[in-house]
Amino acid sequence: MSLIHNNWDNLDLGCSVSNIFDDFIKDLNVAKRGNVRSRQFPALEIHETEKEYIVNAELPGLTKDQISVDVHDNILAISGEIKKDEKFQEGKTIIQERRYGSFSRSISLPPDVKTEEVTAKFENGVLEMKLPKSSPAGKKINIK
Secondary structure (H helix, E strand, C coil): CCCCCCCHHHCCHHHHHHHHHHHHHHHHHHHHCCCCCCCCCCCEEEEECCCEEEEEEECCCCCHHHEEEEEECCEEEEEEEECCCHHHCCCCCCCCCCCCEEEEEEEECCCCECHHHCEEEEECCEEEEEEEECCCCCCCCCCC
8 A cells, every 4th residue: 555755845735635535545456456455464454435445454363452543634543452362372383373472554645534533443443534524615505
C-alpha cells in the first residue's frame, strides 16, 4: 500500500488532495486484484458505502490489547506485535508458517473521511474499522 510523504512545500493544496485520493484509489485497486491473498500483514478488505468506508483487517490469534490503530495526517495505521508461544521453548519446530514479531500496515485515506469519528472493534480475529464520510463540500448558489 502507498504511504503519503508530507512534502507540502512544493505542492499546492488542490494537487495534494487529488494525490491523496489517487493513492487511496490505488490502494483499493491493489486490494481488488484477483483472489490472490495479500502477502502484506495484516490482510485487508475495504468496502465503501454511501456513508462510510469499512476496513477489515485479519489478525488471527491476537487480542485487542496487542493491536494499535492510529489515524494521523490522513493515514490509517495498524500495528502490533505477535509473540511466539512460550510453550514451544523445548524441542525443535518442524514447520513454522506463522509470523512473529512487530507488524505495521498503513493506508492513505481519501480527504472525505471524518478522522475524528473513526471507530474500531475486534471480534473473532477480525479488526473492523468504520470511517465515516463527511458531507460533500459545497453550497447551492441561488441566482437572483
